[in-house]
Each structure stands twice: as structure tokens, then as C-alpha cells.
């Protein structure tokens with residue numbers, strides 16, 4: 335039985351550990367904390383089975399002006415942030431041009447249809463059905479122009495990709511989502527998506543399943559990974575070491591630091607997001623994406639989670655402006671909101687400039703594997719990424735577009 339070390343117990347690492355276990359590996363999962371306590375803790379909880387077009391950088395002059403002038407709530411930047419992430423941003427801009435974006439879409443078109451189907455058996459086996467809703471999410475439009483653009487997008491997604499999406503007019507939206515107090519022109523109902531009412535709990539349930547199936551979960555600092563005669567060795571927090579023939583880097587936004595030590599330079603773009611929970615007068619039935627205000631409002635077990643878009647800053651803001659603007663937008667829709675926690679949570683989306691995760695063998699390092707860089711869609715793509723990684727480790731084909739070799 336091959337011994338395999340998975341480094342990082344976010345949703346991506348835990349799902350990979352389960353997929354490898356399924357293929358007969360004896361897997362040890364190592365994290366410095368409990369499973370699901372970092373990026374996988376704080377997301378908006380949507381398993382986005384409609385997301386066949388990964389988010390490109392907006393390059394139209396109007397959109398760039400809105401971002402540059404601070405009018406858009408989608409992106410917050412500072413000169414220091416631009417300097418710090420300059421190389422990754424330039425690459426992201428290059429990959430966002432239509433031809434390059436089309437290549438990313440072609441890869442996503444193969445991944446996304448497997449997103450829900452590959453989570454389904456894990457959810458069932460982990461006994462996590464109580465955390466999942468299968469009635470989609472709503473993308474709201476506050477202007478007729480926005481709704482017209484949404485209608486055109488819905489037609490395109492339905493015709494080109496077979497995505498199940500319904501256009502709701504104002505009356506249809508009121509009937510579907512009575513919690514919204516304000517009259518809006520309409521919404522798109524992305525019907526195939528699933529939502530998770532506690533993303534950290536989902537990761538923890540997957541980790542429990544992995545342990546029930548014989549997997550080991552240990553604490554340690556992945557940065558201590560080094561070569562050993564048998565393959566790879568890592569010191570553990572509780573003392574002693576663990577050894578394995580293969581090691582998988584699944585450290586989300588921390589992956590470039592470890593990959594770099596083994597010669598793989600990863601130009602990752604880190605897009606910080608914030609969230610906080612609130613008690614609204616009436617909780618919406620669905621997750622609501624108010625993209626004109628750069629926020630997602632997700633009904634979660636802890637309250638209504640308001641999630642923000644991208645802050646490029648390295649350090650978190652103690653008073654995140656994007657969240658304040660998001661709170662105001664949410665209050666317009668749902669009435670007064672009472673915060674649950676004193677402070678916002680923050681984490682960084684591990685985005686690759688070409689918008690594709692990095693899955694496969696690290697070049698020139700026998701037995702070292704990558705599974706990171708899932709950007710905006712790590713929850714969505716975690717289960718299928720684990721399956722692809724396990725196939726590649728078994729000698730099967732991997733998409734060359736995802737392979738770490740593309741970074742060299």
C-alpha cells in the first residue's frame with residue numbers, strides 16, 4: 335500500500351486525502367491546525383455548478399476606471415498591494431484576454447460538470463446532508479440594464495453550456511425571495527448550484543470520514559518537509575516524524591512558499607475576502623449575489639454571512655471598507671442588520687493568473703505532487719480535484735492545462 339502525505343487540511347487537502355484513500359493509499363493528513371480553519375472556513379459556501387467561465391480580470395476601460403477610482407466594490411487596491419502582486423496581476427491581465435480566457439473556459443467546462451457529482455458521494459458518506467441545500471442561488475439585478483445583460487448571459491449559458499438558469503422578473507423574485515424588501519427589476523436563479531450552511535463543518539465532516547476510513551490526521555509544520563531515503567519526511571508537532579513515498583502540497587494560499595523550496599515558482603495572486611455574520615429581520619431562503627455591490631449574502635448556521643470580493647492588500651484591514659459597503663447594500667435589501675461577531679473574518683483566495691488550479695507532479699521532484707491554486711472555486715472544485723490528483727498519481731492522464739509543468 336503506497337504511503338502518502340497530504341499537507342494541508344483545507345477542503346482541497348481533505349478531499350484529496352479521501353480520493354487517495356479510495357485508490358488504496360495509506361494517507362496521513364498534516365496541518366498546523368484543525369481541518370478547515372483557514373480559507374475553507376470563510377467562503378460563501380456555494381458549490382458553483384454553473385461557474386463554467388472562471389473570473390477574468392475586467393479589462394474594459396469603464397470597469398478599469400471604476401476599480402481605479404474606488405467606485406466599484408469588487409476590488410480594493412493600494413499602490414503597495416499593486417507593487418507586491420504586480421507580476422501575478424500582469425500575468426492575470428494577459429490571461430484575461432479573450433483567447434487566453436477561452437482556454438481557461440475550455441478546461442473549466444470539463445471540471446465544473448463534475449463538481450457536484452464528485453461531492454455527492456462524499457456528502458452522503460460523511461453524513462453531511464444537513465449542511466447542504468440543492469436549490470441554487472440568486473444573482474440580483476438592481477437596474478433594468480443589468481437585468482437585460484443577465485438575461486443575455488442566461489441564454490448564452492443555457493445554450494452553450496447546458497446550465498439550468500431561470501430569469502425572474504420583479505414579481506417572480508418577490509415570490510421566490512419574500513425577504514427582499516426592495517423592488518428590484520429581477521434576478522437569475524442559478525438552479526443547479528448547491529449551498530453549504532457551514533463550510534468549515536463540511537470540511538470537518540469530510541475529515542472525520544477520512545479518519546473513520548483509517549486515515550491519520552496529525553499536526554505539524556509543512557515547511558519542514560524534506561527528502562528522506564524512503565521519499566519524504568516531516569517532523570510532527572507532538573514529536574517524532576512521519577515518512578512517505580509521496581507528498582502532496584495542498585496548502586492553499588501558503589502553497590507557493592513550500593513549492594518554491596523545491597524549485598517550483600508559483601506566481602499566485604492572493605485575493606483577500608472578508609466575511610461577517612448578521613441577524614437580519616428576515617433571513618432569505620437563498621444565497622443572494624448582489625454583484626453590483628460586490629457582495630454575496632449567504633444564509634449560514636451562524637447567521638447571514640456577508641462575503642466581500644477582492645482586496646489585494648497583503649495585510650488585513652481592521653475596518654474593511656468593502657464589508658461596510660456590503661453591509662449598507664444588504665440593509666437596503668433586507669432591512670437593519672445586527673452583527674453577530676465583534677470583528678470580521680478574513681482569508682485569501684489562492685488564485686492562479688491563468689485561473690486554473692495546479693494539479694499534478696512537481697517537475698524534477700520525484701514523489702512530490704501539487705493540488706492548490708483553486709482561487710474563487712476551491713469549495714466547488716475540491717472533490718473533482720482530489721479525483722484528478724489520485725488518477726494522476728496512479729499513472730493516469732492529467733489535463734496538461736492543470737499540470738505544474740506549465741509554470742516552468
Ligand SMILES: Cc1cc2nc3c(=O)[nH]c(=O)nc-3n(C[C@H](O)[C@H](O)[C@H](O)COP(=O)(O)OP(=O)(O)OC[C@H]3O[C@@H](n4cnc5c(N)ncnc54)[C@H](O)[C@@H]3O)c2cc1C
Nearest residue numbers: 344345346366373374377378380556586607711712713714
Ligand atoms: C470570501 C470568500 C468567499 C469564497 N466563496 C467561495 C464559494 O462560494 N465557492 C467556492 O467554491 N469557493 C469559494 N471561495 C474560495 C475557497 O474558499 C478557496 O478556494 C478554498 O477554501 C481553498 O481551499 P484550500 O484547501 O486550497 O486552502 P485552505 O482552506 O486555506 O487550506 C490550506 C490549509 O493549509 C494549512 N497550512 C498552511 N500553512 C501550513 C503549514 N506551514 N503547515 C501546516 N499546515 C499549513 C492551513 O492551516 C489550512 O488548513 C471563497 C473564498 C473567500 C475568501
